[in-house]
Amino acid sequence: MSLSRDTLRGWGFTAPALIWTLAFFVVPFLVMAAMSLATLEGRTLVWGLHADNYRELLEKRYLWRAVVVSLQITLTVTAVSVALAYPLAWIIAFxxxxxxxxxxxxxxxxxxWTSYVVRSYAWLTVLSKEGVVNQVLLSLHLIAEPITLANTRFATVTGFVHFFTMLLTLTIFANLIQLPPNxxxxxxxxxxxxxxxxxHVVLPLTLPGIVTGAFLTFVLCIGDYITPQILGGNTELTVPQVIxxxxxxxxxFPLAAALAIVLMGLVTLAYLACARWLRLDRI
Amino acid sequence: MKKLTKALLAGTALTALTTGAQAADELNALVWCDHTDPALIQPFEAAHDVKVNLREYEGTGAALALLEQSRPGDWDVLVIDGIDVFRAVEAGILAPLPEEALPEDDFFPQVVLKANNAPDGTAYAVTEKFGYNTISYNADKVDEADMQDLSTVWSDKYAGKISIYDYYMPVMGLAAMADGIATADITADSLESIGKTLSTMRSHAISVADVVSAQTALATGEADIVVGGGEWLTAVLQAEQPELTWTIPDQGAVVWTQSIGVLAGSEKPDLAVEFVKYITSPEGQARLATSSCFWGMPANKLAADHLTPEQKEILRWDNQEDYLAKAQLYPAPDMDLDIEMQDLWLETLSQ
Incomplete structure (x- = not known):
């Protein structure tokens, strides 16, 4: 049985994407999954089917605490970014x-357009005790002495929200302008x-744009290392920091791989929760 | 058309000139950021007609992983934390150094550290720079007398004004010294006491910061004290903010050292040894000590002849004998204890 010309052409067009996905997602994922089941004996990597790393995750308080902190920060950032981005996108669209x-x-x-790292350090300066925010609050006599804003979860969330509000504005705007005015x-x-x-009309129809943006925010935020490292001041640890x-x-590497698998698990759960509304083609 | 021809000719000539100016050889070095200062590297490149390719790394684990994934010969020189030389030797990635070529007789004897650099009697690395993990502070904001006693440094008086340097080894060393435990005597049994001190320190700290964040915290007034800081943190800020300084408390401080070695499998071992000799020479040492990334004391005393009086003052050259007498080496835990110490550190951070 010979393959038709159309079938061959179809395979020809999809092959690059398939090879790309296999080479840069499937194979690395399988290696990482296998690595998460390996273990270190001394400094030697021992391959096998060991659950030690996952057991460690449950036994060591700072490891599962990092998972909880990551989730708390990510959900807060997603909710605040949506709340800010929707009105902004609405104003721009209508x-x-x-x-x-x-x-x-x-x-x-x-x-x-500015570097992510530079932007994070800029926020650190803005939120410091001698920074703009404290100086304005002091000059307005709203506070008697500088308050601690930098090196806190508030700072981490602020840095993230600044970035993700822009991302969400784009996805929601793209959705809003497709809505017929009639x-x-x-x-x-x-x-x-x-x-x-x-x-009853606008919100249900723009929900796919919101959920798509929110899902992207969740994925990018939960795996981010730089913002919590610079702005959070290590006052609490997120999963990428522990990795x-x-x-x-x-x-x-085995424990780091196990933590990365946990991160992927959380992203998968988020995807399943959003799947009904996800319209990635609307981005 | 004439213009185009001229442009092409000029371009060709420029390319030829550039090619002609290229170095005859290349050397690949895995280093800390202080080695990336052109003022340090260019004299060696010019003297040996070589291009030194530098790659920075953070954390010995990352460096060892990178080397394991590289082919033999990819890398020629490694700069490594003094206490981690044995890990590189165990991994078989360092080549023996010709000991007669190393000017250790000119070194501060306290930092020659044969036990680190020659764990089995063969020299695999040589100390190139050292300094202290101690207390950095803003002299305008704190009582300087308080900085002489570790227990007052992280007392209630300075709650919310402290930043802790984000490296468990020296900070736990300082905590141990505050508890009267010598860094060399830290065992699993000491960790409970050290953990309590760390916990107090942590509860009074506003942040646990890497080098740049700790400098930013001091410079912006976010923190008045950095536990684990030292000359390497404040020296580069000295010109603009002379009030940012450091001291060694009565209980002492932790000495950090960095070593340099030649990688086994290097295809240019002679050139790599020349690089090590340059870095440990008085001229190279002076340049390394005052690198734009961070300052630190040169291991070679003869570097003094190549430093200005102002530079020596910032480095506190004349106090070194006193400081070294008061200071203790980094804790040197075995692998199991190292993991326990790191777990304790991470537990404390996530309090």
Whole structure:
């Protein structure tokens, strides 16, 4: 049986993507999964089916605490970023005149143009005791002495929200402008108030954009090392920070791999929770 | 058309000139950031007509993993934490050094550290730089007398004004010294006491910071004290903020050392040894000591002839004998104790 020309052409077109996925996702994932089941004896890596690393994860308080902290920070960042990005995207889509929309979007994504590390250190300076925020609060007599903002979870969340609000604004904006204006007009003609129109028409139709952006925020935030490391001041540890410790000092690749598998598990759970609304083609 | 021809000719000539100016050889070194200062590397490159390719790393584990994944001959020189030389020797990645070529007779004897650099009697590395993990502080914000006693440094008086250097080894060494335990005597049994001290330190700290973050914290006033800091943290800030300084408390401080060695399998072992000799020479030592990344004391005393009086003052050259007498070496735990210490550190961080 010979393959038809169309089938061959189909394979030809999809082969690069398949090879890419196999080489850069499937194979590395299998290696990482196998590594998570290996163990270190002295400084020697012993391959096998050992559950030691996962057991350690349950036994060592700082390891599972890191999982909890990562989840708490990620969920907070996602919720706050959505709450800020939606009105911003709405204003750009419906309130800003068409000819200014491009400029408004450009301004919204401008922070992406600077280095992520530089931006994090900039936030550290802004939030420090001698920084702009404390100086403004002091000059307005809202506080009597500088308050601690840098090196806290608040600082980590602020750094993340600054970045992810921009990302979410783009995904939600892309969704909002696809919404035919007649839907809103029809709802209003039928007697719906502005809130009812938003609640029963606009929000359900833009939910895929929100969920897609929120999912991307979750994925990028939970795996990020730089922001909590610079802005959090190591006052609490996230999973990527703990992974870096295993690699940097101990070269304990099996435990680091087990932690990475846990991260992937959390991302998978997030995907399953969002799958119903996810429309990655809307990005 | 003439313009185009001229441009092409000029381009060709420039390419030829550039090619002609290229170094005849290359040397690959895995280093800490202080070796990336052009003022240190360029004289060697010029003298040997060689291009030195430098790669920075953080953490001995990361360096060992990188070397294990490399082919023999990919790397020629390794700079490594003095206490970790034995790990590299165990892994078989360091080549013996020709001992007669090393000017250790000119070194501060306390940092020659044969036990580290020649664990089985054969020299595999040589100390190149040292300094102290001690107390850095802002002299305008704290009572300097308080900085002489470790227990007052992390007392309630300075709660919320302390940053801790993010490396468990020296900080646990300082905690041990505050408890009256010598760094060399740290055992699994000592960890309970050290853990309590660490916990107190941690509860009063505003952050646990890497080098840049600790410097930023001091410079911006976020923290007034850095536990585990030292000349390597504040020396580069001295010109702009002379109030940022450091001291060695009465209980002492922890001495950090970094060593340099030639990698086994290097295809240019002679050139690599020349590089080691340059780095440990008085001129190389002076340049390394005042590297733009971080300052530290040169292991070779003869570097004094190549340092300015101001540089020696910042390094506290004249106090070294006193300081070294008060200081203790890094804890040197075996692998099991190292893991326990690291677990305790991470537990304390996630309090």
């Amino acid at each position: 309130r800003v005149p068409k000819r200014w929309q491009r400029l408004a979007l450009l301004l919204a994504i401008l922070p992406f 839907y809103r007009r029809a709802a209003m003609d039928l007697g719906a108030s502005a809130f009812q129109t938003f609640r 870096m410790v295993q690699l940097g000092r101990r070269a304990d």
